[in-house]
Amino acid sequence: MKKILVLLAIALSPVVLFAQPGQEPKDTSWKKVYRATSTKINDLVHTRLEVRFDYDKAWMYGKEWLTVKPHFYTTDSLTLDAKGMDIKEVAIMKGTTKSPLKYDYDGMMLRITLDKLYKGGENYTVYIDYISKPNEVKVKGSAAINDAKGLYFINPKGEEKDKPTQIWTQGETEANSVWMPTIDKPNQKTTDEIYMTVPAKYVTLSNGLLISQKKNADGTRTDYWKMDLPHSPYLFFMGVGDYKIIKDSYKGKEVSYYVEPEQAPYARGVFGLTPEMIKFYSDRLGIDYPWQKYNQIVGRDYVSGAMENTTTTLHQESAYQNARQLTDGNSWETVIAHELFHQWFGDLVTAESWSNITVNETMADYSQTLWMEYKYGKDAGDDENYQGMTQYLSNPNEAKKDLVRFRYSDKEDVFDLVSYQKGGRVQHMLRNFVGDDAYFKSLNNYLNTNKFKNGEAHQMRLAFEEVTGKDLSWYWNQWYFGNGHPVVKIDYNYDDAAGKAMVIIEQVQKTDKIFKLPLAIDVYNGAAKKRYNVWAENKIDTFTFSYTKRPDLINVDADKITLWQKTDNKTAENFIHQLKYAPLYLDRREALDYFSKKGMKELAEGLKDKYAPLREYTLNKLTAGKLAGDADVLKATEALVAKEKNKKAKAAAISLLVKTGDTKYAVIYKANVNDSSYSVSGAALNGLASLEPANAYELAKKYSSDAKGDLGEAVDGIIMENGTEADFDFIANRFDKAPLSQSKFQSMDAFCDYLSKMGNTSNIKKGIDMVIKFRDAIPENFRNFTDPAIKEALGRISKAKGSEIADYIKSLWK
Numbered sequence: 001m002k003k004i005l006v007l008l009a010i011a012l013s014p015v016v017l018f019a020q021p022g023q024e025p026k027d028t029s030w031k032k033v034y035r036a037t038s039t040k041i042n043d044l045v046h047t048r049l050e051v052r053f054d055y056d057k058a059w060m061y062g063k064e065w066l067t068v069k070p071h072f073y074t075t076d077s078l079t080l081d082a083k084g085m086d087i088k089e090v091a092i093m094k095g096t097t098k099s100p101l102k103y104d105y106d107g108m109m110l111r112i113t114l115d116k117l118y119k120g121g122e123n124y125t126v127y128i129d130y131i132s133k134p135n136e137v138k139v140k141g142s143a144a145i146n147d148a149k150g151l152y153f154i155n156p157k158g159e160e161k162d163k164p165t166q167i168w169t170q171g172e173t174e175a176n177s178v179w180m181p182t183i184d185k186p187n188q189k190t191t192d193e194i195y196m197t198v199p200a201k202y203v204t205l206s207n208g209l210l211i212s213q214k215k216n217a218d219g220t221r222t223d224y225w226k227m228d229l230p231h232s233p234y235l236f237f238m239g240v241g242d243y244k245i246i247k248d249s250y251k252g253k254e255v256s257y258y259v260e261p262e263q264a265p266y267a268r269g270v271f272g273l274t275p276e277m278i279k280f281y282s283d284r285l286g287i288d289y290p291w292q293k294y295n296q297i298v299g300r301d302y303v304s305g306a307m308e309n310t311t312t313t314l315h316q317e318s319a320y321q322n323a324r325q326l327t328d329g330n331s332w333e334t335v336i337a338h339e340l341f342h343q344w345f346g347d348l349v350t351a352e353s354w355s356n357i358t359v360n361e362t363m364a365d366y367s368q369t370l371w372m373e374y375k376y377g378k379d380a381g382d383d384e385n386y387q388g389m390t391q392y393l394s395n396p397n398e399a400k401k402d403l404v405r406f407r408y409s410d411k412e413d414v415f416d417l418v419s420y421q422k423g424g425r426v427q428h429m430l431r432n433f434v435g436d437d438a439y440f441k442s443l444n445n446y447l448n449t450n451k452f453k454n455g456e457a458h459q460m461r462l463a464f465e466e467v468t469g470k471d472l473s474w475y476w477n478q479w480y481f482g483n484g485h486p487v488v489k490i491d492y493n494y495d496d497a498a499g500k501a502m503v504i505i506e507q508v509q510k511t512d513k514i515f516k517l518p519l520a521i522d523v524y525n526g527a528a529k530k531r532y533n534v535w536a537e538n539k540i541d542t543f544t545f546s547y548t549k550r551p552d553l554i555n556v557d558a559d560k561i562t563l564w565q566k567t568d569n570k571t572a573e574n575f576i577h578q579l580k581y582a583p584l585y586l587d588r589r590e591a592l593d594y595f596s597k598k599g600m601k602e603l604a605e606g607l608k609d610k611y612a613p614l615r616e617y618t619l620n621k622l623t624a625g626k627l628a629g630d631a632d633v634l635k636a637t638e639a640l641v642a643k644e645k646n647k648k649a650k651a652a653a654i655s656l657l658v659k660t661g662d663t664k665y666a667v668i669y670k671a672n673v674n675d676s677s678y679s680v681s682g683a684a685l686n687g688l689a690s691l692e693p694a695n696a697y698e699l700a701k702k703y704s705s706d707a708k709g710d711l712g713e714a715v716d717g718i719i720m721e722n723g724t725e726a727d728f729d730f731i732a733n734r735f736d737k738a739p740l741s742q743s744k745f746q747s748m749d750a751f752c753d754y755l756s757k758m759g760n761t762s763n764i765k766k767g768i769d770m771v772i773k774f775r776d777a778i779p780e781n782f783r784n785f786t787d788p789a790i791k792e793a794l795g796r797i798s799k800a801k802g803s804e805i806a807d808y809i810k811s812l813w814k
């Protein structure tokens with residue numbers, strides 16, 4: 001699963017945040033609770049469902065034949081998760097005849113007394129007739145829940161214009177038991193068949209293959225989906241709606257994309273690399289894609305980022321991108337890779353408990369680095385890896401959590417920066433330590449040994465130990481069953497008389513834990529370098545190297561793989577040498593960072609970097625600093641605008657020119673304002689706005705019907721800043737119609753400032769209504785973050801307009 005809180009994304013590309021907003025729960029009794037793997041009394045064997053949907057009531061009518069067997073010990077009872085249902089009938093099947101069973105149901109658990117004792121391994125089938133009521137499910141007597149309904153009816157009565165009617169399900173963690181009685185634990189696996197009866201105008205999607213379709217006399221159709229390989233209940237999926245199906249294939253298996261009809265022209269632009277990804281991961285893992293097919297579907301109002309249901313990944317709407325967005329790069333590509341990799345790590349071998357979610361999510365996170373490295377080269381892979389490390393390090397709270405976590409407040413809490421981003425880096429270091437061949441052979445060993453079963457972190461350790469012949473307990477104890485990361489200070493001492501260089505590495509983290517770190521150290525003379533492999537494993541480690549000529553650079557962690565925070569006390573000359581001769585993405589980035597911090601002109605060297613995102617990075621640093629006005633920098637930037645192929649780097653170059661306010665660049669802005677890229681067009685439009693505001697205002701209005709991303713933000717800003725009373729309908733409509741998103745959150749600020757300038761009280765109130773409506777549409781768990789900013793912006797209107805408006809806002813704010 002990938003949890004993406006779109007509203008909180010700070011950068012322009014989707015930033016993935018896993019830390020759930022909200023206060024730390026005051027009740028800490030959970031710290032005493034050991035979260036054991038669920039005991040298996042009965043094992044699921046096969047699930048057969050017949051379902052039809054009541055769109056008016058948002059209910060689902062279900063009949064289930066559940067085949068189960070006692071795991072080992074003889075038993076005469078079966079307990080199922082069945083959340084918020086009406087249970088109509090429970091029976092045991094004897095051939096085709098039903099004989100009623102006694103049961104007890106408390107709204108969450110269905111406790112069935114069987115007709116006799118069943119021995120370990122003895123199959124039996126229970127029949128359950130039920131109604132699923134996802135909108136009425138309550139957890140522990142509290143209010144109806146929003147994030148674990150399992151089954152979601154989107155616009156079921158068609159009352160919301162501009163929104164299609166859809167149904168989709170979300171199982172992880174234990175929510176599919178809202179729509180099917182089951183043992184809703186990840187350490188259960190079952191094959192399944194689902195007969196879905198839906199209005200004939202819709203398509204359906206579920207796990208496995210569509211075996212048959214039958215038209216019914218009442219205008220409905222029944223689709224029969226069959227999954228003949230076992231998978232966990234949380235990976236079950238159903239989707240229903242008006243979708244176009246774009247089909248690709250991989251070795252004769254269907255690979256397809258379910259998108260809303262108007263998105264069909266762009267489906268391949270977004271998802272089209274999927275067959276290549278399947279081949280890449282199949283080859284790397286030495287296990288061909290293990291399922292019957294692979295579908296991806298996009299769901300409206302989806303509560304998470306994306307979910308790896310077996311053979312059927314569900315994505316949120318952010319996956320949709322038009323041709324202009326795609327020229328800036330596919331922002332959803334790593335999510336697509338991540339979910340696909342779960343088909344092996346998560347679906348084929350499944351975490352046996354939520355405490356062990358690392359064997360799913362860490363691997364899927366790391367698959368993003370593997371894909372980027374394969375597809376776009378080592379710099380792109382290293383970039384992806386470093387982004388993950390930065391995200392983990394950005395939240396100091398995460399350093400307190402073990403990667404494998406037997407204690408947590410809520411099972412949803414394990415989907416965080418530790419299980420994903422930190423874990424991904426732990427895998428990256430492991431791969432470097434054991435070597436590529438051993439690494440992928442070990443993954444293959446883990447998958448082959450545990451396929452169609454479950455795994456925990458120890459199974460992964462054993463798989464690596466078996467392949468490499470090395471004891472790896474120390475590594476797992478340090479990184480999987482322990483918390484934190486090293487914080488180091490690196491110092492250098494040169495004694496030219498003795499011809500000795502000393503590297504002193506001190507671990508200064510505020511815990512007692514000292515990390516054991518294999519480190520490569522490269523010692524440079526000119527372009528030549530010599531590598532030393534050492535271990536840092538004490539509070540202070542000192543490594544001594546002999547030299548005849550003082551080294552130009554000593555590069556610690558020369559493969560740039562270590563997960564740590566470091567203060568590396570190199571000199572400016574060292575960093576100049578590093579930028580020139582050290583080969584890796586992070587070598588160059590660290591040097592550029594240093595130049596930027598010190599205001600050194602060498603920063604401009606980054607404009608020549610071979611990797612476009614580093615050129616863009618350099619431009620952003622230059623723009624933010626004093627060098628933006630430097631004549632040489634401007635000359636180089638102007639040249640870059642002319643030849644830069646990467647749209648984001650080009651946009652960053654234009655933005656640097658905009659900062660000068662120099663009228664001579666107007667010609668550049670005019671030449672680029674119609675660019676197909678929203679980034680380039682947006683940057684150029686901002687440039688025009690700074691020189692020719694009236695002209696830019698007219699253009700912004702013209703572009704407003706097709707303006708997303710940077711162009712959307714530029715258009716909003718310009719229109720609201722320059723808009724008059726007469727533009728109210730246009731501006732207010734544009735705000736009101738914008739979908740719930742990060743950019744709407746940003747434009748809310750400018751919209752409130754615009755309202756502050758207006759004189760027409762009825763219009764101001766209409767605008768305030770729209771802001772309140774926007775606020776109310778934000779899911780409650782995000783409001784801790786969004787409410788203060790919205791309140792503040794509305795406060796500015798109150799301040800400008802006086803008590804009538806202030807009272808009006810007060811009356812609406814709840």
Ligand SMILES: [Zn+2]
Nearest residue numbers: 001002361364
């Ligand atoms: Zn995931």
